[in-house]
Amino acid sequence: MKALEAEGIHKAALVAFEKNVSGNAFWEKAGFTVRDDLVYRNKNIHQIKRIDII
Numbered sequence: 103m104k105a106l107e108a109e110g111i112h113k114a115a116l117v118a119f120e121k122n123v124s125g126n127a128f129w130e131k132a133g134f135t136v137r138d139d140l141v142y143r144n145k146n147i148h149q150i151k152r153i154d155i156i
Contacts, residue, residue: 103132103133116129116134117142119154121154
């Protein structure tokens with residue numbers, strides 16, 4: 103986080119899949135919290151095959 107501070111960045115956000123337990127644990131340990139005031143939306147323009155890596 104010191105690198106972000108050094109660049110004058112005051113706030114950062116990221117997206118992690120709910121199923122990514124280890125990734126979410128990592129970010130939580132790094133001080134990132136879950137927000138419940140946002141709705142994440144996307145729209146596929148073309149059909150894609152989703153690949154979940156667990």
